[in-house]
Amino acid sequence: MKRVTAIGGVFFKSKDPKKITEWYQKHLGLDTNPYGANLN
Template sequence: MASITGFGGAFLRAKDPEGLYRWYEQHLGLVRSHGSFSFPASAQQAQVVFAFFKQEDAYFPPAQKVMINLHVDDLDRVLDRLIAAGVTVDPKRESYDFGKFGWFIDPEGNRVELWQPVAEN
């Protein structure tokens, strides 16, 4: 039987898609290719999570229908760089046996999660 082989992407609506692309390029170093951000298969270093939350769950704002999660190699440095650039960053940082997490708010008010997975040996 044919089956799903992985996660293909995340799609968000934006008031100013071009401006949001530029912001993510400037502040997170993402590079656009063919009209979107893509990550080569070799860049994917950890698992991808696909999860559902109840409508009222407070893990991310209930009015926000989707939250993206981006892998980072140094959570503290990325968040500190965003703070220095004047980006709204949640002061809370969490650490678990599977990695460290932090959050920021993009220019359109989206809460975005950053995940530094635990390095696999």
Template structure:
């Protein structure tokens, strides 16, 4: 008996339909209504952060981290769509993989994570 994974992420939105459309268009996530997102198996990090952490905005209770493949191609598509991307040198060569950050239309930080290749 026990937890086998995350069953969903539910969050409030000023315009749920527009926000769901943004996630569907730019990230390929079916995020609302009756849509179910069949994600690939892989690691999920579950980590409470200290209340005074500066890793993401203090006014946000959480940050969404999404596992991705082909990070460079995804970032190019997001940039072409006019979505600002935050990059940091220490996110490029981490032992944990590569990272970049975007924000959804309502300001939620989304960390895009390309895990390191398994050898």
């Protein structure tokens, strides 16, 4: 059985979710979806 090793994160609220999603991709290289970042 797998165990949880950590829970946490940083959460940002944005009036323009599409724009912040683009910022994450451009500056951090993160692919995101409506539920958060895909870190795979």
